[in-house]
Amino acid sequence: MNNQHKQKPRQQSNINMEMGQTFPLTIKRLGINGEGVGYFKKQVVFVYGALPGEEVVARITKIHPKFAEAEIKKIRKASPHRVKAPCPYFGKCGGCQLQHLDYSQQLKEKRDILIQALERHSKFDITTLDIRPMIGMDNPWEYRNKSQFQVGQQDGKLTAGLYGLNSHKLVAIDHCMVQTPATDKVTQGVKQILQDFKVEPYDERKRTGLVRSIVTRAGIETGEVQVVLVTEKNDFPRKDVIAAEIIKRYPEVKSVVHNVNPGKTSMIFGDKTANLKGKGTIDETLGGLTFELSPRAFFQLNPEQTKKLYNEVKTAAALTGEEKIADAYCGVGTIGMWLADGAKEIRGMDVIEASIEDANKNAKKHGINATYVTGTAEHWLPKWTKEGWRPDVVVVDPPRTGCDRALLDTIKQVKPKKFIYVSCNPSTLAKDLEYLSKQYKVEYMQPVDMFPQTAHVECIAQLILKEGN
Secondary structure (H helix, E strand, O other): OOOOOOOOOOOOOOOOOOOOOEEEEEEEEEOOOOOEEEEEOOEEEEEOOOOOOOEEEEEEEEEOOOEEEEEEEEEEEOOOOEOOOOOOOOOOEOOOOOOOEOHHHHHHHHHHHHHHHHHHHOOOOHHHOOEOOOEOOOOOOOOEOEEEEEEEEEOOEEEEEEEEOOOOOEEEOOOOOOEOHHHHHHHHHHHHHHHHOOOOEOEOOOOEOOEEEEEEEEOOOOOOEEEEEEEOOOOOOOHHHHHHHHHHHOOOEEEEEEEEOOOOOOOOOOOEEEEEEEOOOEEEEEOOEEEEEOOOOOOOOOHHHHHHHHHHHHHHHOOOOOEEEEEEOOOOOHHHHHHHHHEEEEEEEEOOHHHHHHHHHHHHHOOOOEEEEEOOHHHHHHHHHHOOOOOOEEEEOOOOOOOOHHHHHHHHHHOOOEEEEEEOOHHHHHHHHHHHOOOEEEEEEEEEOOOOOOOOOEEEEEEEEOOOO
């Protein structure tokens, strides 16, 4: 009998609860998305807005096979670290999750999220790991140098903002407290210009309209701002006039770019990009190095913390001037160039061609001995090794999905003496470190708070090749 078309049995829930059920709950810790985690009849319950140590009355809003989601009906005992969130959009938009938690306590709880991930996804003895206190910010506001606001329509007016928590409903935002003043001001101004020119926002449900997103990036040191208008169609009436008006009203804008994204997707950018007005890139300075940034090139979103992060990478690399460094997922070359003054040679790779073009320009501009190529590390590292070039240090800064398994297998084959892993996802970091644990010792881990007020955790792990490998 052909079983190809047999229906899969419906997944049964093991949760002994009902929708709408209320019960008292003690919150034990924070989950990876910033929600409070408690246990009811030994079953996991995630409570949005609840904090560790709190006693709440929870109401079930969603039941999954292995856990339930709930909302707070009442706080019986509040955490001493609970504060009033200053942002009027907190709890509505999906941007921040922890504004109601005192910042010094955010740092402690986010370090604990890293520990939880290691406990869940690896076999490391946590008591033997050197997991250092998280490096925070003096002022944990107005730090993001890039905004990506979705465009919509409310009450006949064009609006821009972020989607609500776990929803596709647009929350219109007039001022974002974690954005730098430059990106916040220009984004609001561009929104008004599009309204003035009667540009129709794209409606995802009806598949009508034009503009999908306003993306704004600011060079904090240089003061230069770039605006990317993402549309659903290639045809963009009066786009040149609109671009000219943006620069006229906001002289700090040095680049206005048009990107076309026709797909039914949650991705911001499409494949086609064209310069409308000004130059196609903006410059940013970081620690004396100037980087040329094209619209799709990856660049860290928190410049102040980026310097701390990269200095920690430099400390972990402990260079003597003789090392050959491979910089995987290199973006525009920031990490490699930050390390260049202590290295013999840098080679980097990334799958985004525009990033590699920027990286090579940036290296040439600074007279740095670096080569950047388009492609994956798992392609280039074995090739270079065969040609006689073997890295002493490999640095990776992968996306949230972690390192490709083929890359980790390549690391096992190439065997650099040091492997420096910069992670933005504790779960994938834990899995990847576990996979390398036979060949590499995790010397220490240094979390850095790149995104205050959110549950995101960034971490640097220093791995040393074990003797005999």
